[in-house]
Amino acid sequence: MTIPHQAGYPNRGCGLCRAVAHATLLVLVGSVLVMSYPQLTGHVQPMADAGNDVRHASVVSGRGASLSAFVNDANASTDEATDAVGQGLPATVVSGATVAGDLFKLPLAQTIIPKRPRKDLVLYTVQAGDNLSTIAERYDVDIDTLIWANDKLEEDPDYLTIGQQLVIPPVSGVLYTAKDGDTVADIAKKFKGDVRTISELEYNKLVAPSMNIISGTKIMIPGGEKPYQPRLVYIGGNAVMVNAPRGGGRFVWPTTGYISTYFSAGGHRGIDIAGPPGTPVYAADAGVVILAGWDGGYGNCIIIDHGNGFQTLYAHLAAFYPQTGSNVRRGQAIGKMGSTGNSTGPHLHFEVLYGGGLVNPLKYLPQ
Ligand SMILES: [Zn+2]
Missing domain, CATH: 2.70.70.10 (Glucose Permease (Domain IIA))
Incomplete structure (x- = not known):
């Protein structure tokens, strides 16, 4: 299969890009057939930089089809396409003109979680079939991070119900609510974190490590750990305080055979x-x-x-x-x-x- 040359599309000659383009074109040709846009050919080209939370949509050639039809194929909404226009792309493309060789940017669909640290906390509503492992994996944080950021889970990690709202920190570590007089150095020491990584995390919005932290501010300690708190376990119906070791969530095989x-x-x-x-x-x-x-x-x-x-x-x-x-x-x-x-x-x-x-x-x- 060959891809029509398209002026203005970067890196067309790059072997890797060509391979990616082939793969995405194959996928799109399939969906175009199903969606019955016979005149429309093109593909959605993801950004080479995976850390960027936008994708490129590129029309390789679009004879007789409006951009909105293509935008449909790219699984983007009209609003998203309008946003793309807001990023400096020609409005005529969206208003139904025939498209050929246009390149536009769309925000990533929300189900794709960007790999770079999130700028803010996510409030996640627990759904049927979720467990702490799947939620942790989805948001690229570890299970302890979820437990530490949610009081209810800290009391009892088994407690997870449909509809429950969980705070998801931007990275793995400890989410701490600052108290009067806390400094970054104190917080780093308390949770085995690092002053520099705490200061540099965008979420924390710290101008300088020495700045005063207002009481009540939530500070994320990337890679931090909370000291282990003994908890209640129920044995034979009686609650007993046990200085219990907690599993790390990684199993070893229980036997051989x-x-x-x-x-x-x-x-x-x-x-x-x-x-x-x-x-x-x-x-x-x-x-x-x-x-x-x-x-x-x-x-x-x-x-x-x-x-x-x-x-x-x-x-x-x-x-x-x-x-x-x-x-x-x-x-x-x-x-x-x-x-x-x-x-x-x-x-x-x-x-x-x-x-x-x-x-x-x-x-x-x-x-
Ligand atoms: Zn069995």
Whole structure:
């Protein structure tokens, strides 16, 4: 496939751009056919600079089609095209003139999150199917950042409901509300941050690191950490204060062997990993053991609460070492593979729960 030469379009000769153009043209040709604009050919060319939150829309050739039709193809609204005109592009293009070789800029669609730090906080409304991992990934921050920025989550990371509003900080780190007399240096020290990165973050709007911070101002500490606060955990119905280790959200494989049964939603609640009896079983992440004992069909069973919304369950154990209420480290040996309870042969039945709901363990285990 060849692309008609178009005057004024930069970098047409660049091999990489040509490859990108080929790929995008292929996609657009498909959509043009479907959208029945037979005269319209062209493509949407993303900016080479991924850090920029605009995209280029470039008409390679547009015979007999209005820009508005092309704008439709570019999934842009008329308002966006008007904005583009506001950026110094000719208004006649938008008013329905035939287009050929016009280049215009459109803001990125809102579902595409730019990689550079956001300038402001995002207020996100929790939707069905969300969990802290998916929200964190979507906004390119870590789970702890979400927990630290939202009091309710800090009290209980399992607490996430549809319609709940979460504050999403612009980058990973700690969002802190300044108190009277705070200086940037104090705040940096308190949260293991860095004066320079705090001062340079656009969101903080600090003219100089030495400036006085008005009490109540929210200051973001990029890469900062909040000192870990012991929290209440419920064991056997009684709330007890436990200086509990909290999981980092990265799991290790709980044992070795081969997967004999996979997870299925509404069916098999976890994965089965089969191996020789006595194979060591490890805690997938740090946490508190909330059950260590016999659990009906699960036989000898351990459940660990990782304090970040995740719990993991290890069933059919031949032996287990920690007791209910014990703290465990990530990768700590907690028992031996067996076939206790409702089991036909030695294997580990391993479940991952998030916010109380079962999830596919393979999504969280290293590949
Ligand atoms: Zn199983």
